[in-house]
Amino acid sequence: MIRIIRSLIIISLLSILVFAGCELGEKEKDTSQILAEWDGGTITEKQFNERIDLIPEFYRPRGGFTIEQKQKYLDDYAIEEIFYLEALEKGVDKSKAAQDFYHQNAERIILDMYYKDTIKKEIKPTEEELMAFYEAHKDDYYKKSPTANLLYIETETMEDANMAYQKILGGADFVEVMKEYSINENIKKKDGKINNVRKGGYIPNVGRSDELDSLIFVAEVNDVIEPIKINETFHIVKVIDKDMSTVRPYDDVEEDVKNRYKSEKEQELRQQLIEKLMKKYNVIIDSAAVEAVDYAQADTSAAAGAVVLISSNNPDLVYTAKEFAEEVSLLPDQRKQTLQDEKGKLDFITSKAQNDVQYIDAIKKGYENHPEIKNELHRAKMIGTLREYYKQYVADKATVSEEDIEAQYEQDKEKRYVKKPNARIKQFACENKVTADFVLFKAKEAANDDELNALIQEYCTKKDNDGVIGPIYEGGIIPGVGKDDTYLEKVFSTPEGEFSDVFEDAKGNWVFFKVIEYNPKSYQSLDNVRNEIVSNLTKKAQRDLFNNLKTEIRQKYNLIVYKDRLEEKLPADSLFSLAEEAMTQKNYARANYYYDKIIEQHANGQNDYKAKFMKGFIYSEYLNNNTKALEMFEEVLTYPKEGTVTDTTLHPSARYMIKALTGEEDILEKINQQSETKE
Known part of the structure; x- marks a missing residue:
């Protein structure tokens, strides 16, 4: 409810x-x-x-x-x-x-x-306070690993690597050498650059290598590290930039420093405020009484319920065991579980006392009428x-x-509540009619299900589940076959326990079956759907x-x-633009909405003419509603209307679309013909 x-x-x-x-x-x-x-x-x-x-x-x-x-x-x-x-x-x-x-x-x-x-x-921190906070906590929040930016070459052979390395040492441009020798196409697209490699971290396109990592971070800027083999290929690295600092600079983390400072200051000031208010209203929590609360007793026994858990010089802050029990009873079960032990109870009461004392103080200061x-x-x-x-x-x-x-x-x-007639059958599917007739003859002589199952395993093409399929519903499909009206008619005309005759199913299999269970039409009971x-x-x-x-x-x-005062009549050009935007977003219903507005508000023989053509196009090409499309294109051909002037340049296109939608014109064939003519 x-x-x-x-x-x-x-x-x-x-x-x-x-x-x-x-x-x-x-x-x-x-x-x-x-x-x-x-x-x-x-x-x-x-x-x-x-x-x-x-x-x-x-x-x-x-x-x-x-x-x-x-x-x-x-x-x-x-x-x-x-x-x-x-x-x-x-x-x-x-x-x-x-x-x-x-x-x-x-x-x-x-x-x-x-x-x-x-x-x-x-809380209005000065720059000095923020900087002091940063200095005091930079190792807690703002540590970072040294980083380097690299140029990189990867070769298949040490020979190629040495040749590339020697060219670089000889003064050749690293990037030009990289383009000639590197086999790493991904890095080539980036002119050989790998940026922001962290010390001890993963090197993009290389992986993890302690040896290369140590070489990078002991090298000087512009040093070229001689070829090193990693993962079956050879690597040459030039250090183009390096940041060995281990703490993020203040300018990079200034906003985070402000937020952390404010958060810590808020907690500090809140604690000070609560301590002040607890003294002002003489709020005392009886921890022993809280820990000893029995919810059932507190709710049913007057004496147990009258035990004061929170006392105060303000009656609105006094809180008894009965009030606690009533409040807990309204909580979700998951929350109740946290209030079964002594710590959970005490945390709840402490939080309540702190919130309540702030609320009472706020009321006394007139916050109930605060304009904001x-x-x-x-x-x-x-x-x-x-x-x-x-x-x-x-x-x-x-x-x-x-x-x-x-x-x-x-x-x-x-x-809503009907259960259609349904049946389960044992199907015998064979490759040809001769085999199916033979298996049917043997099946009728079988003494039990084991013998029937043996026939399926030996002679039939579909052996799963010993041929049992179903439930098959009246008007439904045959599992593994699909829609097959002849098959369905035979299923529901063959008595339970009897065999059908041999026939060809929709998939070309020669089959017969035995009805092993038949359930006539029934209904869910009223009690089940009440x-x-x-x-x-x-x-x-x-x-x-x-x-x-x-x-x-x-x-x-x-x-x-x-409601009519909310109507806003946009210019036709604006509505056309909105419709086009909606179409690019594939929101065709929205596009039609704007075209309808054009037809309704700008029926001048030209704008509405174009809008109707576009609606027809949307219906035919995107919404698969040929009926509506034809209606629109036929309406286009009724222009010009009496008293209006229409540039009828869309008439040929409308006629063409009508022919295509009614099957008089094959669009693909027309396109092919036009293409052949051009050739």
């Missing part, structure tokens, strides 16, 4: 809310046009666009929102607002469920703001209220009777109730949504 409520609320009611909020306090005067209005409220174009703009890129459709999508968002936005008014009128916001939801989310929002103000804003989180807190209240409203007036009222369940079962059983039916009927009942409720509340609050 919880999952249903959550998903339906998110999908049907709060589709925008999760992405953005609206300003509820004082605003600048908004003079943009009104897109929706009701008794007591409006949505302006500015408000709507602010919501759309705040939707994360990840959730935005490729190519942007269509007018239809924007219109749906607008309608959802307006419905959300009037549902909230209705929920407030009925006092749903004061229900325990709505209040609990609000407090759970408000605590997180308030603590985040409190933490930001009391800790994060206090006013909207978030309102959204938390709104979501909790709407969730509970939906539960009370939709989910809880959507009931399904036994008569409804039985009627739905009868209505769906032929389509949960599915109840779930589907409940969802439908909830949808119907919700839609009826929307209609009632629209009327009650006189809601008017001006």
